[in-house]
Amino acid sequence: MTAETTSRDFESSPLSVVLGAKNATALEKAFGYGTVGEFLRHFPRRYVEVGELTPIAELPFDEHVTVVAQVVNISQRQMHSRKGFIFEVTVSDELGDAGQQLKMTFFNGYQARSDLLVGTIAMFSGKVGWYQDHLQLNQPDYAVLDEASQADPRPIPIYPASAKMPNKKIRDLMAHLLEQMTQENLPEFLPQELLDTHHYPIRHQAYANRHSPRELKHAYVARQRFAFEEAFLLQLSLAERNRQIGTQHSVARPRRSGGLADKFDAQLPFILTDDQQQVGREISQDLELNHPMHRLLQGEVGSGKTVVALRAILQVIDAGGQAALLAPTEVLAAQHYASITKMLGALADPGLFNEGEGTGVALLTGSAKTAQRREALLGIASGETGLIVGTHALLGEQVRFAELGLVVIDEQHRFGVEQRDALRAKANDSVPHTLVMTATPIPRTVAMTVFGDLDTSTIKHLPVGRAPISTHIVPMQLSGYRNRLYTRISEEVAKGHQVYVVCPRISDSAGEQGVLLATYEDTSGQSMSVEKMLELLGGLPDFESIRVQGLHSQLDSNDKQGIMDDFAAGDIDVLVSTTVIEVGVDVHNATLMVIMDAERFGISQLHQLRGRVGRGGLPGTCLLSTWLDADHPSVNRLRVIESTLDGFELAEADLAERKEGNILGVQQSGSQSALRELSIIRDRALIEKARDDVRALMAMPAWREKYPVLLATTKNWVDESTREFLNKN
Structure with a gap:
């Protein structure tokens, strides 16, 4: 690799050129990476440093900890239920009193077996668990500390890893890659004025600080720089796209008086x-x-x-x-x-x-x-x-x-x-x-x-006559709430109104078919189906005179439309359905929506389903049933739905729950345009900053001639599939 190698040449170089064919193949199998640039953007998910260390004697149960300890014993045993082995390491505290020990467990720990020999000093990071009356760390991240790192410990990067590509291997390969990286073969493309304004390091230094920071603050600033870089490049790509759309021809359709x-x-x-x-x-x-x-x-x-x-x-x-x-x-x-x-x-x-x-x-x-x-x-x-x-x-x-x-x-x-x-x-x-x-x-x-x-x-505001919808969580493990749910359905029908009951699936598995449920207790821990709910309601005395009908996607189109027409006409009291009624079904007399096993639906789905009631000036009610305990994480989603009717607020919660994904709409392993550092939720201020900077850049005369490398990088950063995606929207 010569000093004259361009950024594009270096980043687009096959990993085999820098790391060898064997390592390149391993990285491709583990993460789908094929080029230097893709591996460089395999950023650490966190770091461990000496300041986080916890003495073994003070380890808190069920919390994430970091310890520095010396290996005093190792053992290995075969697993009984499946192939493979368990590698156990006993370590002694390097910080606390002598004699404090802790066990580490590695499943098929080939790399750990090679690295963690008796006498080795390492930094271990993981969640404290309990096994056979002893605290232990299960599958912890670790980094072997040599004499230099013990004397001058740096934050240790913890990467997204796999069994065949563990953290130590990634760190070793990344260190070798960083040695090949120079300012000449990885030049800066952002305008120097922007870097000075925001106090960001140049690109070459940012990579070094992100993967091997001397202090944690250096890694943080590097992360900010790369997040800003992604926001800036995406903003510039979108601005260029919008400029091109502005040149597209569309027939003007002005409003005509008297038309x-x-x-x-x-x-x-x-x-x-x-x-x-x-x-x-x-x-x-x-x-x-x-x-x-x-x-x-x-x-x-x-x-x-x-x-x-x-x-x-x-x-x-x-x-x-x-x-x-x-x-x-x-x-x-x-x-x-x-x-x-x-x-x-x-x-x-x-x-x-x-x-x-x-x-x-x-x-x-x-x-x-x-x-x-x-x-x-x-x-x-x-x-x-x-x-x-x-x-x-x-x-x-x-x-x-x-x-x-x-x-x-x-x-x-x-x-x-x-x-x-x-x-x-x-x-x-x-x-x-x-x-x-x-x-x-x-x-x-x-x-x-x-x-x-x-x-x-x-x-933002509902028209006059559009009644608000109240939403409530129903804890099904409490029999009083459970019985009240069915009574509430029959009461609504008795008032002359109609009810939706939504289930997450159509039918049971083969082993469950034909089981007549006398009580809902039989379904605890299971997902309620349309067929099972129809059986259940059909067996309740309060529903003898109530007209109940099922609806799902496997029915013939004409049958589905016929059922919906009957429900709209008031010939069906209770419609038991899958999410086929999620969008667009408009029955003004429907006032109650019951969603079974509500935790199995996404935020967007729950909001859409809830919107099916309260459409005729009558108040609407949505009941979200769940068998989960109140402190279960999935119940938080139901609380969000219960607390607000605001679509944008719910979409924000949905965005956070889905971990954002790739907002460019392409899911491509190793894609250069996938956002690695930028968080739509966490980096809102940074996104606004990048948007303002792009606007200022585009207002500058002849900026494309002044910053040709930036323009070329922007075009290369958005790959062909992403460019097509952006152009179609």
């Missing part, structure tokens, strides 16, 4: 809320521009997003375009179609080839009969149909639009990027405007909102 949109507003039987009017103005102004709108419409379930979207659709139709509304399920698509045609009234009568004064509205789903499908396709292609509502069927090759001007996507997290892009690609010579509706932003949406990538409109 369908004005007629629709005039016939509305209610007054739009201030939020709905403000959001409507934002969308309308976007549609008047000749570059594509890309706006997120966030609003609680029942807040009136569909009305706002329909006003935008009519504005586009007035301006000579067509609109497509993409729904995730046939049930929701059919419901959108029914509610939209009802709201439009006479405005849904096409006026192009017929005598009506409005526009054609069609429904296209996968289960549509041939004649219905043919009629829908003809209307879309001819332009007679101004609005087409449908599912994935809209993505088919046979679907051709006369002039697609607006794509409305309901619940975007139900559709992949490619699916959404396929629909937008059906426009002729321009890029259609896009409006995304969601009741609970998914983590990626929240993350992108933090980064400023989406134009966001929010309907």
Whole structure:
């Protein structure tokens, strides 16, 4: 590796060139890494240092500790239940009184057996457990201390590791890699003014401090620098993308006085809320521009997003375009179609080839009969149909639009990027405007909102007549609460209302089939199924005259729609269902939502399910049942749902629970563009800082010519799959 080697050459070099073929193969198998740059970004998850050390005599049970100790005894025994061996190490305290000992246990500890010989002094880190009346550390991280490190102990990095690539091996390989790294072959690309302003080290030094810090504060500053680097590069990538979108052509769709949109507003039987009017103005102004709108419409379930979207659709139709509304399920698509045609009234009568004064509205789903499908396709292609509502069927090759001007996507997290892009690609010579509706932003949406990538409109307040929903956790291990749950269902039906009961699965495993449950106690520790709940309710005296029906995804499409129609008509009192009713089912008389084994659902799902009740002016109640103890971690998710109805707040909690993932939307092992250091939650201030810095950079004349390495790094940092992903959103 020569001094003239460029940063890109060094980082893109195969690991085998620097670490040898054997080590490179081991790293590829363990982590999927193939290049120097990928391994360099394998950052420590934490460090241990002498200041954290705890004498063995003072070890607290069930807490994470770090000890320095000398190996005084080793032993090995075979495991009885499976293949492999257990390697046990007894250590003596190097800090406390003589004679204080502690056992360490390693399962298939090949590396530990090689490193931890009698007399070896090492630093051990792990959680204190209990085995055979003695405290022990099970599978602890460790670092052998040589004389130099004992005399001048540095913080020891603890990496994400595997059985065949333990921490000591990673540290050894990383140390060898750092020896090959120079300022010349890993030059800086961030503007020096930024580094000076934020007091960050240059890139070469930051890597050294992150992997081998002299003091812990050096590692912290290096982490900040790399987090800022990721935020800055992503901000710059998004800014460049938005600049390119600004150059894309989209047909302007200005509002036309006296058109369908004005007629629709005039016939509305209610007054739009201030939020709905403000959001409507934002969308309308976007549609008047000749570059594509890309706006997120966030609003609680029942807040009136569909009305706002329909006003935008009519504005586009007035301006000579067509609109497509993409729904995730046939049930929701059919419901959108029914509610939209009802709201439009006479405005849904096409006026192009017929005598009506409005526009054609069609429904296209996968289960549509041939004649219905043919009629829908003809209307879309001819332009007679101004609005087409449908599912994935809209993505088919046979679907051709006369002039697609607006794509409305309901619940975007139900559709992949490619699916959404396929629909937008059906426009002729321009890029259609896009409006995304969601009741609970998914983590990626929240993350992108933090980064400023989406134009966001929010309907914060519920319309008049939309009743609030109260939510309560029901501890099923307490018989009083358990019995009250079923009584509460029957009481709601007795009031003339309807009830949803949602279960996490359709049926039991083969071994559980046919078991008639006399009491709910028989299901303790199990997941309640639709079939089991139907059996249970059918055996309760209070439910003899109550009409109970099951609904799930394995039913025929026509049967599902028939059941939903019966429930909407009031012919079913209690609907026992899976999450097939999560999105879009609108029954105003439904006032109670019971979610069985609620801890098995995500935050977003629970919020969506809860939104199915309280939609007709009657107060709604959601009961979250769980068999878990109150102090179980999963119950915290239920408490979050219980405490708030705010969609963004819940999405933040969902984001934290999911550990953020890769906000770029690509899951690719070793991908250079995967965020290693940046945390959307922890680094909000840093993200704002990076956003301001990018804006200042882009306002600078000829910045691309002044910082060519930065521009090249930005293009290389976003790999091809990520670039496609960003460009499609």
